[in-house]
Amino acid sequence: QVQLVESGGGVVQPGRSLRLSCAASGFTFSNYGMQWVRQAPGTGLEWVAVISYDGSNKYSADSVKGRFTISRDNSKNTLFLQMNSLRAEDTAVYYCAKVPYSSALHAFDIWGQGTMVTVS
Amino acid sequence: QTVVTQEPSLSVSPGGTVTLTCGLSSDSVSTTFYPSWYQQTPGQTPRTLIYNTNTRSSGVPDRFSGSILGNKAALTITGAQADDESDYYCVLYMGSGISVFGGGTKLTVL
Numbered sequence: 062q063v064q065l066v067e068s069g070g071g072v073v074q075p076g077r078s079l080r081l082s083c084a085a086s087g088f089t090f091s092n093y094g095m096q097w098v099r100q101a102p103g104t105g106l107e108w109v110a111v112i113s114y115d116g117s118n119k120y121s122a123d124s125v126k127g128r129f130t131i132s133r134d135n136s137k138n139t140l141f142l143q144m145n146s147l148r149a150e151d152t153a154v155y156y157c158a159k160v161p162y163s164s165a166l167h168a169f170d171i172w173g174q175g176t177m178v179t180v181s
Numbered sequence: 182q183t184v185v186t187q188e189p190s191l192s193v194s195p196g197g198t199v200t201l202t203c204g205l206s207s208d209s210v211s212t213t214f215y216p217s218w219y220q221q222t223p224g225q226t227p228r229t230l231i232y233n234t235n236t237r238s239s240g241v242p243d244r245f246s247g248s249i250l251g252n253k254a255a256l257t258i259t260g261a262q263a264d265d266e267s268d269y270y271c272v273l274y275m276g277s278g279i280s281v282f283g284g285g286t287k288l289t290v291l
Contacts, residue, residue: 096280098227106219106227106270108280120278161232167274168217168232170239175226 063087063171065157070176073147083140083157083173091115091135094160096169097142099153099178109155110142111166118166125151147180154178183207185273187283193261193290201286202253203271209252214273216254218247221285222267230269231256258288266290 069081083095097109110121110131119131130143140157154177158169184206193199203216210216217232229238231247234254244259254273258265271283 098282105268105285106221106282108272108282111278111280118278122279156226161229161236161238166278167215167280168229168272169219169227170229170232172226172229 063159065159065171065173067155067157067173067176070155070178072179072181075148075180077147078143078145079147079178081142081144081155081157081176081178083142085138085140085159088159088171090133090138092163094164094166095131095133095140096158096160097131097140098156098158098169098172099151100156100175101150101153107153111160112140113166114164120166144178147178149180152178152180183273183275183281185271185281185283187269187271187286189284190287190289193258193265193288195261195263195290197261198257198259199261199288200250201256201258201269201271201288202250203255203273203283204253205273210254210273211249214254214275216247216249217272218245218254218256219270219272220265220267221270227270261290263290 096111112131154175156175157173159171161170186204218230219227221227235247
């Protein structure tokens with residue numbers, strides 16, 4: 062069964078850091094790009110960052126560039142999002158998602174259940 | 182700044198057909214943007230419906246279909262059911278790793 066499970070969310074003060082994790086199972090993690098998407102309370106979905114299957118390519122939205130870093134550990138089937146200099150506007154549910162195609166960087170087919178981050 | 186446009190709200194009668202669209206503020210949408218579509222009911226995790234313009238995700242019924250209509254991407258729902266009442270989001274891939282979500286369409290089935 063293909064599954065993504067996020068963890069690491071919580072309440073954090075502005076300016077502090079937090080690291081989210083996403084544990085993958087049920088598929089060959091090292092073959093697929095992975096993404097982070099967030100959703101602030103009462104608003105729509107926002108793309109945050111993507112990492113290629115081997116970690117060699119990483120891209121992020123302008124709203125988090127320079128503050129958030131996406132990474133992965135293929136030996137542990139885990140995706141990460143290091144969030145620094147957090148702001149109130151980063152408050153959101155953070156979802157990790159799998160890219161459908163090997164070697165691609167677009168779209169999402171499997172989603173985690175999300176982890177809530179509150180900056181206050 | 183790239184803006185992906187969607188209808189804020191639409192309604193459809195049970196059993197009817199509705200088309201949601203996904204456009205760009207300053208360009209035409211084509212398959213090269215790899216449009217994808219997601220369904221989300223309040224408080225729930227998004228569900229993938231369509232990616233790569235018209236590829237249905239696993240388990241998605243064939244009454245959901247994706248296409249390019251004119252200069253926009255489109256999601257058509259045929260034989261609408263009550264549980265299709267949800268928010269629908271499109272995503273366009275801008276290249277260089279960058280994806281952009283539309284603002285979402287709230288679909289009402291009544």
